[in-house]
Amino acid sequence: KWNCGLTGFRDVLLPQSQAWPVILQGIDLIGIAQTGTGKTLAYLLPGFIHLDSQPVPRDKQDGPGMLVLTPTRELALQIQQECSKYSYKGIQRCESHLHCHCYYSLTGASGAWPGLE
Secondary structure, three states: OEEOOOOOOOOOOHHHHHHHHHHOOOOOOOOOOOOOOOHHHHHHHHHHHHHHOOOOOHHHOOOOOOOOOOOOHHHHHHHHHHHOOOEEOOEOOOOOOOOOOOOOOOOOOOOOOOOOO
């Protein structure tokens, strides 16, 4: 069961209905749509489902379960904010062993995060 009560969504939107079957099969997908059409949830919910279906229990997992890369700081912050609105089978931002972090560079990509090459 998933909770989208904080978002105002009542129905599945077009980007979600087209993306979920593809992503849940493990197929890569690029989606292009206008702002406010549900793109973020189109990949977050399959990511939550993937996290939940891992053979190792969530509290025993080490390392990131989902990584979202964005081209801009503004988009990274927006996605972090959106992520905090959803939960799926107990997967939510406030769990002690599952956190949503937002990292971005103020100096540009070149040498911004040594060790993350």
